[in-house]
Amino acid sequence: MNALPHGALSLSSLDEQILQPGVKGLPITEPLRQGAIGVQGWKLLHGDTSFPVAVLKTAALQHNLDWMRDFCARHGVQLSPHGKTTMSPQLFGAQLANGAWGITLANAIQVQVAHRFGVRRVLLANQLVARSDVRAVLRLLHDDPDFECVVLADSLAGVARLAEEAAAQGLTRALPVLVELGLSGKRAGCRTPEEAMTVARALAGAPGLALAGFEGYEGLISSDDHAADLRGVEHFIDRLCALASEADDEGLFGTAEILVSAGGSSYFDLVANGLRKLHGLSRPLRLILRSGCYLTSDHGTYKRDLEKLDAREGVAPGQGLRPALEIWSVVQSRPEPGLAILTMGKRDASHDTGLPVPLAFHRPGPGAPRALPSGCAIVKMNDQHAYLRLPAGDPTDDLLAVGDLVGCGISHPCTTFDRWPLLLAVDEDYTVRFALNTFF
Amino acid sequence: MNALPHGALSLSSLDEQILQPGVKGLPITEPLRQGAIGVQGWKLLHGDTSFPVAVLKTAALQHNLDWMRDFCARHGVQLSPHGKTTMSPQLFGAQLANGAWGITLANAIQVQVAHRFGVRRVLLANQLVARSDVRAVLRLLHDDPDFECVVLADSLAGVARLAEEAAAQGLTRALPVLVELGLSGKRAGCRTPEEAMTVARALAGAPGLALAGFEGYEGLISSDDHAADLRGVEHFIDRLCALASEADDEGLFGTAEILVSAGGSSYFDLVANGLRKLHGLSRPLRLILRSGCYLTSDHGTYKRDLEKLDAREGVAPGQGLRPALEIWSVVQSRPEPGLAILTMGKRDASHDTGLPVPLAFHRPGPGAPRALPSGCAIVKMNDQHAYLRLPAGDPTDDLLAVGDLVGCGISHPCTTFDRWPLLLAVDEDYTVRFALNTFF
Numbered sequence: 001m002n003a004l005p006h007g008a009l010s011l012s013s014l015d016e017q018i019l020q021p022g023v024k025g026l027p028i029t030e031p032l033r034q035g036a037i038g039v040q041g042w043k044l045l046h047g048d049t050s051f052p053v054a055v056l057k058t059a060a061l062q063h064n065l066d067w068m069r070d071f072c073a074r075h076g077v078q079l080s081p082h083g084k085t086t087m088s089p090q091l092f093g094a095q096l097a098n099g100a101w102g103i104t105l106a107n108a109i110q111v112q113v114a115h116r117f118g119v120r121r122v123l124l125a126n127q128l129v130a131r132s133d134v135r136a137v138l139r140l141l142h143d144d145p146d147f148e149c150v151v152l153a154d155s156l157a158g159v160a161r162l163a164e165e166a167a168a169q170g171l172t173r174a175l176p177v178l179v180e181l182g183l184s185g186k187r188a189g190c191r192t193p194e195e196a197m198t199v200a201r202a203l204a205g206a207p208g209l210a211l212a213g214f215e216g217y218e219g220l221i222s223s224d225d226h227a228a229d230l231r232g233v234e235h236f237i238d239r240l241c242a243l244a245s246e247a248d249d250e251g252l253f254g255t256a257e258i259l260v261s262a263g264g265s266s267y268f269d270l271v272a273n274g275l276r277k278l279h280g281l282s283r284p285l286r287l288i289l290r291s292g293c294y295l296t297s298d299h300g301t302y303k304r305d306l307e308k309l310d311a312r313e314g315v316a317p318g319q320g321l322r323p324a325l326e327i328w329s330v331v332q333s334r335p336e337p338g339l340a341i342l343t344m345g346k347r348d349a350s351h352d353t354g355l356p357v358p359l360a361f362h363r364p365g366p367g368a369p370r371a372l373p374s375g376c377a378i379v380k381m382n383d384q385h386a387y388l389r390l391p392a393g394d395p396t397d398d399l400l401a402v403g404d405l406v407g408c409g410i411s412h413p414c415t416t417f418d419r420w421p422l423l424l425a426v427d428e429d430y431t432v433r434f435a436l437n438t439f440f
Numbered sequence: 441m442n443a444l445p446h447g448a449l450s451l452s453s454l455d456e457q458i459l460q461p462g463v464k465g466l467p468i469t470e471p472l473r474q475g476a477i478g479v480q481g482w483k484l485l486h487g488d489t490s491f492p493v494a495v496l497k498t499a500a501l502q503h504n505l506d507w508m509r510d511f512c513a514r515h516g517v518q519l520s521p522h523g524k525t526t527m528s529p530q531l532f533g534a535q536l537a538n539g540a541w542g543i544t545l546a547n548a549i550q551v552q553v554a555h556r557f558g559v560r561r562v563l564l565a566n567q568l569v570a571r572s573d574v575r576a577v578l579r580l581l582h583d584d585p586d587f588e589c590v591v592l593a594d595s596l597a598g599v600a601r602l603a604e605e606a607a608a609q610g611l612t613r614a615l616p617v618l619v620e621l622g623l624s625g626k627r628a629g630c631r632t633p634e635e636a637m638t639v640a641r642a643l644a645g646a647p648g649l650a651l652a653g654f655e656g657y658e659g660l661i662s663s664d665d666h667a668a669d670l671r672g673v674e675h676f677i678d679r680l681c682a683l684a685s686e687a688d689d690e691g692l693f694g695t696a697e698i699l700v701s702a703g704g705s706s707y708f709d710l711v712a713n714g715l716r717k718l719h720g721l722s723r724p725l726r727l728i729l730r731s732g733c734y735l736t737s738d739h740g741t742y743k744r745d746l747e748k749l750d751a752r753e754g755v756a757p758g759q760g761l762r763p764a765l766e767i768w769s770v771v772q773s774r775p776e777p778g779l780a781i782l783t784m785g786k787r788d789a790s791h792d793t794g795l796p797v798p799l800a801f802h803r804p805g806p807g808a809p810r811a812l813p814s815g816c817a818i819v820k821m822n823d824q825h826a827y828l829r830l831p832a833g834d835p836t837d838d839l840l841a842v843g844d845l846v847g848c849g850i851s852h853p854c855t856t857f858d859r860w861p862l863l864l865a866v867d868e869d870y871t872v873r874f875a876l877n878t879f880f
Contacts, residue, residue: 022552022879027572029552029579050549051570084824106824107783109490112462112469126824129783129843130491130770131804132467139469154773157842187825188773188781330570333594333628341628343547343569347858347880352786364571383854384524384546384566385627402597403569414823418787418859421880439462440787440861 004062004094004425011089011117014437023422024348025053037424037435044328044430047364047405052329052344054420056436059428060324061091061295065098067321068294072099075272080104080123080261082292085414087438088423089117091295102148104290108133113439115140115147122149123261125215125290127158127180127188134165142171150212150259154180154189159202159209166208176212176255177203181240186220193243200247203254210254213286214243218271219264226308233267237274248281256283263289266305269313293413296324300354300411323409325416325423327356329386331404340400342378342386344408348419351381354411358388361396362405368429369407372396378408444502444534444865451529451557454877463862464788465493477864477875484768484870487804487845492769492784494860496876499868500764501531501735505538507761508734512539515712520544520563520701522732525854527878528863529557531735542588544730548573553879555580555587562589563701565655565730567598567620567628574605582611590616590652590699594629599642599649606648616652616695617643621680626660633683640687643694650694653726654683658711659704666748673707677714688721696723703729706745709753733853736764740794740851763849765856765863767796769826771844778830780840784848785824788859794851795821798828801836802845808869809847812836818848 015035021028027042027050042048044055072079078101083092092103092114102121105111108130111122128134128151140147153159159177166175179199182189190196196214203211216239221232244260247253258281263271268291275287293302303323310320329344349356355378360369375391388406390397400406410416417423418440424432455475461468467482467490482488484495512519518541523532532543532554542561545551548570551562568574568591580587593599599617606615619639622629630636636654643651656679661672684700687693698721703711708729715727733742743763750760769784789796795818800809815831828846830837840846850856857863858880864872 020552020556021576022549022556024549024880026549027576029576047571050572050576109462109464109466112460116460116462126783127772127842129772131487131843132490133770136461136467136469136490154775155842158773161843182773182775184776187822187827188775191776330573332567332569333598333622335594335622335628336624336631343566346792346855352791382627387627402567402595403571403601415786419880440464440859 004058004065011093014089024420025050025422025424034435038433040432042432044426044432045362045364045369045405049424049432051405052327052348054348054416054423055326055328055426055430056296056423057324057326057428058425058433060322061094064295064297064321064324065094068291069099072289076276077272077287077289080288080290081295082125082290083114084110085292086295086417087113087440088417088436089439090436092117092119095295101286101288104292108136111137111140111149115144120146120148123288123290124149124151125217127152127154129158129161131165134162135169138165138169138171138175141173141175142169150176150178152180152215153177153199153203154182155199156202159199159206163206163209171208174208174210174254176210178213178215178259178261179203179211179243181214181216181243183220183236187217189216193239196243197246200243200252201250204252211247211252212255213259213261214240214247216240216262217264218262218267230270233270234274237262237271241275241278244278244281248283253283257286258283259286259288261288261290263291265291265293265302266309269309294321296413297321298325298411298413299323299357299359299409302413325413326359326407326409327416328405328407331400331402331406334400334402338390338392338397340388340390342388342406343384344386345381345384347383349381349408349410350412350415352412352415355379355381356386356408356410358406358408360407361400363401364403364405369405372406444498444505451533454529464860465490465862465864474875478873480872482872484866484872485802485804485809485845489864489872491845492767492788494788494856494863495766495768495866495870496736496863497764497766497868498865498873500762501534504735504737504761504764505534508731509539512729516716517712517727517729520728520730521735522565522730523554524550525732526735526857527553527880528857528876529879530876532557532559535735541726541728544732548576551577551580551589555584560586560588563728563730564589564591565657567592567594569598569601571605574602575609578605578609578611578615581613581615582609590618592620592655593617593639593643594620594622595639596642599639599646603646603649611648614648614650614694616650618653618655618699618701619643619651619683621654621656621683623660623676627657629656633679636683637686640683640692644692651687651692652695653699653701654680654687655701656680657704658702658707670710673710674714677702677711681715681718684718684721688723693723697726698723699726699728701728701730703731705731705733705742706749709749734761736853737761738765738851738853739763739797739799739849742853765853766799766847766849767856768845768847771840771842771846772825774840774842778832778837780828780830782826782828782846783824784826785821787823789821789848789850790852790855791821792852792855795819796826796848796850798846798848800847801840803841804843804845809845
């Protein structure tokens with residue numbers, strides 16, 4: 001299995017920075033140049049890192065990069081992965097080097113971070129509203145002719161705000177804008193095609209702005225009725241495509257190509273299949289998926305969603321996207337039978353769509369970690385602690401001792417990445433190869 | 441009302457750092473020296489900051505610092521505030537300048553951060569277990585004779601690990617250790633006084649270690665039966681005190697004074713009253729509360745707990761600790777009647793003990809914000825969005841428009857601070873005075 005090489009991810013400005021003691025996961029007691037992490041020879045399984053520590057498995061990352069590139073090529077779509085998931089410049093670089101069209105982001109601050117580290121094409125998948133935030137994005141477009149950014153609007157008020165700031169900032173190229181189609185009772189976005197067309201017409205007529213396409217986020221469709229959810233996703237994508245056709249018929253587009261985008265990390269197959277039905281427009285079409293969590297997958301919500309996606313796509317078990325992100329911590333206390341307290345908590349692992357999933361344990365030293373029996377579960381987390389319940393009568397209850405390492409998968413990469421300013425990239429044997437930064 | 445002055449919080453190494461565009465809350469498009477933030481004249485209510493933005497109200501902070509200092513003086517206890525709440529060196533400095541005995545922390549990485557920024561006395565309120573983490577703390581003790589750190593143990597295995605590392609590192613002064621008393625079914629800590637005494641005796645006999653006292657965390661006592669909880673807290677503190685007496689009778693203490701510590705942010709009055717009953721020991725006693733959330737309080741869980749504490753202590757309404765931390769965001773979309781989508785999400789505000797509490801709204805410009813009616817509520821958050829429900833038929837539903845600012849209180853400061861590398865300190869009129877850093 002090919003591991004993602006450090007060279008592909010290296011950013012010299014970050015490799016040259018001097019890390020001070022006090023960065024989560026790093027066992028340093030003296031300042032250390034970040035680029036020198038790989039030559040330290042730290043082995044997580046020997047207890048060399050600080051704990052808790054967040055690790056990214058390079059082989060799984062490379063597999064997922066390749067898998068998604070092939071998926072998009074096969075389905076005739078392109079990827080602008082949601083960068084808010086990781087906010088890691090090195091991972092943005094790996095995604096772009098692997099064929100991504102651009103990076104999707106959620107707000108102006110994230111756009112500034114991405115631009116600072118070399119990203120030159122951004123899909124800002126949100127309404128850009130606050131004056132200082134509009135100005136921050138327009139300033140980048142003004143100062144850097146190589147920078148491209150497309151933003152969303154879902155109301156006439158939003159269009160008016162963008163037009164006003166574009167005029168005030170003296171932008172010499174039109175700001176491309178996608179109209180967001182939403183879902184009743186859900187998040188932002190026009191609730192009806194009629195509303196969406198009204199916003200599209202306003203964009204077509206607004207000086208300094210250009211209608212570039214339509215956008216939606218089908219990932220909010222999630223209920224107890226999975227079959228209905230799937231139909232809902234297909235219907236939503238059909239509506240999005242119909243809007244593009246209607247706006248094209250009216251001659252509203254102001255950009256050289258028409259951009260249509262949807263696709264989180266649960267239904268991107270249905271999105272790709274739906275978008276590809278769009279054809280016969282007057283300008284070239286660009287169909288963009290925006291999945292962010294494909295890069296690491298997880299051991300929770302996305303694992304379950306991706307197993308369903310694999311079944312729909314005929315992907316053989318084990319050949320789909322692989323979980324790449326784990327949190328390792330230490331058994332801090334065995335205060336009573338059946339309970340181990342771990343040195344990780346809400347500050348270290350996501351808890352919004354399920355608690356971490358204990359995978360393996362290891363007594364620091366040589367050898368491979370052993371799987372934890374399936375009855376083991378994290379049942380609660382405090383800010384800095386996790387409660388690992390061990391099945392009554394299970395031999396693990398005797399085996400797991402103070403000081404043992406426990407590796408956990410997580411559910412929801414976005415809310416785990418944002419708890420780590422630095423993650424460690426590891427080989428299959430958990431030797432630390434290099435570091436990845438995040439900017440939240 | 442006195443505001444906390446910037447000078448009291450200034451750390452020149454942080455004031456001198458150059459902030460790059462892309463830091464949450466900062467509206468900058470060029471690099472800016474952190475110490476120059478206060479002269480920018482940014483007014484949040486004019487929409488000058490980036491959004492979302494986390495603000496600390498300086499007058500409330502100063503009030504809370506004064507209030508807690510007076511409380512401790514009146515109750516004959518000292519404060520080692522839990523620094524994990526804020527992980528802000530400037531706030532550590534303000535707490536120490538205001539009479540705190542030391543800073544409490546949760547793990548070795550946090551200790552390294554605090555030491556780097558000048559903290560010289562730490563209560564590490566956790567078992568220190570991982571080898572690299574034990575070594576990191578011992579290294580600070582070895583290299584810096586002015587640095588003091590006391591840690592916890594709750595098992596013979598833990599004592600053995602500490603003793604082994606203390607010997608390996610050649611520590612010339614004994615490492616002071618508190619025995620943790622726990623609660624059945626809860627987190628770490630010895631479950632019975634007998635277990636705690638066994639650990640205490642092991643510490644007394646371990647080379648390189650010294651029994652310094654006893655510690656517990658009563659904040660885990662929380663059920664639907666509040667009266668029973670209060671009795672449980674009192675009983676727990678009585679047991680903690682009895683352990684100190686018993687260990688003193690046996691001559692187990694190895695430090696010049698005996699340290700007994702408990703106290704989160706919900707019951708610290710009961711803890712103070714309980715600890716003060718301890719007397720007649722052979723050495724000077726140091727009674728330490730560890731509340732972290734007193735500094736900012738909140739509009740959720742702690743607000744409710746502190747109202748009960750105020751009632752127990754006879755504090756007049758409005759004279760207790762005040763909420764100091766707010767998150768302001770922008771109405772990004774009004775996609776349907778009764779719903780406003782805000783530009784803040786799980787990445788910006790805690791959601792583990794209650795969703796944010798909408799307080800006020802304001803159209804950017806002069807004037808004061810207006811209170812939101814009590815029927816308004818944040819009903820859901822995604823990673824980057826909040827769903828603000830407005831009561832049907834409420835005039836606010838017509839008033840609140842795209843681009844309006846909404847200020848929210850939060851529930852649980854710890855899990856909000858850790859989402860902000862930088863918070864802005866503001867006056868009563870939300871003019872930005874200076875910045876505070878966090879290191880998570």
